[in-house]
Amino acid sequence: MKVLFSGSLIPISTVLIFIFSIWYVGTILLNSPFQKDVYKRKGVENYTYSQLVKDTMSQKRPVLPPPHQVLIELWNSTVNKKITSKRSLVYHAGITLSSTLLGFVIGSLLGIILAVAIVYSRTCDMTLMPWIITSQTIPILAIAPMIIVVLSALGIQGLLPKAFISTYLSFFPVTISMVKGLRSPETIELDMMKTWNANGLQTLLRLRLPSSVPFLFAGMKIGIAAALVGAIIGELPTGAVSGLGARMLQGSYYGQMVQIWSALIFASLIAALLVTMIDVIRLSTLKRFGQLN
Amino acid sequence: MLFNLFKNYYFYLLSLLPTIISIFFEGSVSGFFLLISFLLISIFTKSALGIICSGLILHGFVYYSLTSIYEANISVGLWFQVFASWISAIIFVSKLAFIRLKNDFLQKLMILIVPFFFGLWVILLWEIICVGFNVPLLLLPAPSLIGVQIANSLDILYADFYQTVIKAVIPGYIYGCGSAFILSIFIDRSPFLQRGLLPIGNLMSVMPIVGIAPIMVMWFGFDWQSKAAVVTIMTFFPMLVNTVAGLQIANNIDHDVMSTWGSSYWQSLLKMRLPKALPLIFNGLKINTTLALIGAIVAEFFGTPIVGMGFRISVEAQRMSFDLVWAEITMAAIVGSTLYGFLALLERYLTFWHPSFHNR
Incomplete structure (x- = not known):
């Protein structure tokens, strides 16, 4: 019992229950005007409050769908549909995921290369670094429509334009943390490499890259x-x-709130899954490095 | 020995060869001499004055080649010279990066000057290539065209700026960051809330929250209210996570000192813990500037009155008037960088004591 209270299980579930109850209250408040309107048109005068609450939970086009409606829609559009069906969320998620991963791989590689250039060349450090930071103050997502229109006019369609936007967004955090990581070896360690007469490449491969791994992840x-x-x-x-x-x-x-919510929640689940995946790789790598016990 | 010589003067060779070749392909003689004199000066000089002189010569060459490109006086030799000048620009910028000035203020200014020249060169090259190769407007308009478009459509740009930035981004940013700040002070007092809310906050700050944009547009209508709501929610979680983390920076010794002086909770919060949290608070604020702009612009894709930056970008992109789109992008970039720069300056002013500023 003590373990439960000192851990984070109970606090998190309390907060989650709180969020869900607010969600339900919000559902009732936001959906009831429309439901009252429906009653008026149907001529139902003496509806009970519980009747109203029940009906706000099962509207076809709610302003705010209640959690269980979203969950049912999620279940229907993932498990109950064939994966190849166009109404299956798994099908749509697969398409989004493929461009996400392609963009992420290109972005990470670009980020690592840029970081090495910045750490090894003072010119690159002074010229590129400010522009890399500036590049992220430009709202790239705002330019996304134009990039896609332009690239499709050039005949490039499908995965690459979307992957380009993912690349642009994902290279930045990798670059910044890699620069930090490549500079993390202490002077004493760099001196050691010098004592062993290591050249730049050897220092990079044997000292700087290994010590930058936590930052990279x-x-x-x-x-x-x-x-x-x-x-x-x-x-x-x-x-x-x-x-x-x-x-x-x-x-x-088409005003399909339930569809938006289920897509949103599914996207969030995928985000959580991707981040957890990276975390698992991080833990196993660091274990091999002997940095975790 | 020979290899070392080659390594040190590699860029000079790379610039010298096309310069010489250009003469045989109708390259202009004056361009040739300008480039050669740049290379000669920069090989033999190490002083700041010499580098500035060489830079002036180089920019003289660019001016000269630009005028000949505008007059459609283009030869193969000119492209060799443009290539050589680009390599020369790399030499120039890297020399600039290694300058050591005695004046402390000027030396600090170099942090701005070097990237400025790099940006200038990218824009010049962009202009030369766009005009010289007749790159279609659809693909990439020349910077000069974008500049003309900005000057011609100032009223549209201002209306969009007012709708998106003043009406949506700034109120949303203030609501989001402000409420997150207040909530995080409450969270900080209760370990229970910390353990419950922080993991969820951490999770939420990596979520694609921008996806709530269509929902907000349905709830709050097409005007700025829905955009401000999206911005509020998008900026909330990064600010929350950063502020809570910042408030935990103060260690036991700091707390002991404050209690030795008999300070109350609020005194300790205002005079010790909040100042200590400032670097992380600013981190959150800076991340949020971009997020806020993105949120407002993306929300405009889902429905808007016929004004606003996101609306203009998506509509004009489909009407293929890309110079206006680029003008809009330029403005977005300027707004984003200005907000970021303002916060960075404020951070420098308020957290001058932080090691990251004097350990440069």
Whole structure:
């Protein structure tokens, strides 16, 4: 019992229960005006309050769908549909995920290369670093529609334009943390490498890269979440037909709140899954390095 | 020995060869002499004055080649010279990066000057390539075209700026960051809430929250209210996580000192813990500037009155008037960088004591 209270299980579940109860209250408050309107048109005068609450929970097009409605929709559109079906969320998530991962891999590689260039060349440090920071103050997601229109006019369609946006968002955290990581060896360690007459490449491979690994994973965790956001936003413009972002866009066109919410929650689950995946890789790698017990 | 010589003068060779070749392909003679004199000066000089002179010569060459490109006076030799000048620019910027000035203020200014020249060169190259190769407007408009478009459509740009930034981004940013700040002070007092809310906050700050944009547009309508709501929610969690983490920086010794002086909770919070938390608070605020702009612009994709930066970008992109889109992007970049720069300056002013500023 004591373990339960000192851990974070009970606090987290308390907060979750609190969130869900607010959600339900919100459902009742936001959906009841429409429901009262329905009663008025049907001529139902003496409805009970419990009747009203029950009906707000099962509207076809609610303003705020209650959690169980979203869960049912999630279940129906993942487990009860064939994966190849266009109404299956798994199908759409697969499309979003492929461009996320492609963009993330390119972005991470780019980030690592940039970080090595910045650490090894003072010119790169002074010229590139300020512009890399500036590049992130530009709201790239805002340019996403144009990038996609331009690239499709050039004949490049499908995965690459979306992956480009994911790359742009995910290279930055990797670069920043890799620069920090590559500079993390202490002077005494660098001196040691010098004593052994190691050249630049050897110092990079044997000292700087290994000691930057924890930083790399910290950057990659942020990067993969950003890549997912980039891929979703990349699907919004030009009325894309598939992908989680397209699901949200269609939902907003047809006023299908339940569809938007289920796509959103599914996207969040994927984000959590991706971040956990990176974390698992991080833990097993660090264990091999002997940095964790 | 020979290899070392080659290694040290590699870039000079890379610049010298195309310069010489250009003469045989109708490259202009004056361009040739300008480039050669740049290379000669920069090989033999190490002083700041010499480097500035060489830079002036280099920019003279760029001005010269730009005018010949505008007059459609293009030859193969010119492209060799442009390539050589680009390599020369790398030499120039890397020399600039190693300058040691005696004046402390000027030396600090170099942190701005070096990247400025790099940016200038990228824009110049962009202009030269766009005009010289007749790159279609659709693909990439030349910077000069974008500049003309900005000057011509100032009223549209201002209306969009007012709608998106003043009406949506700034109120949303203040609500989001402000409420997160207040909540995190409450969370900080209760370990139970810390353990319950922090993992959820951490999870939420990596979620694709921008996806709530369509929901907010349905709830709050097409005007700025829905955009401000999206910005509020997007900026909330990064600020919360950072502020709570910042408030935990103070260690036992700091607390002991404050209690030795008999300070109350609020005194200790205001005079010790909040100042200590400032670096992380600013971290959250800086991350949020970009998030806020993104949130407002993306929310405009889902429905908006016929004004606003996101609206303009998506509509004009589909109408293929890309110079206006680029003008809009330039403005977004300027707004984003200005907000970020303002916060960075404020951070420097308020957290001058932090090691990351004097251990440069």
